[in-house]
Amino acid sequence: MLGIAAAVLFFIAFLINAADIATNDVFASGNVMLLGLTLLALHVAGVGTSLRSRRR
Structure with missing residues (x-):
C-alpha cells in the first residue's frame, strides 16, 4: 500500500514539475x-506489510 502511495506522489510531483504549476513552498515538486x-x-x-506470524 505504501508503494502505491509513493507512486501517486511521484506522479503528482512529475505533473507539478512538467506543467510548471506555480505552488507554494509546501507543495513544491521537490517536497x-x-x-x-x-x-x-x-x-x-x-x-x-500484512505478513504476520502466527504462533500456536
Whole structure:
C-alpha cells in the first residue's frame, strides 16, 4: 500500500514539475518527491506489510 502511495506522489510531483504549476513552498515538486521517497523507503523496509506470524 505504501508503494502505491509513493507512486501517486511521484506522479503528482512529475505533473507539478512538467506543467510548471506555480505552488507554494509546501507543495513544491521537490517536497512531494521527498514524501514519495519516504513512503517508498518505508515500503522497502517492510512497514505496512500484512505478513504476520502466527504462533500456536
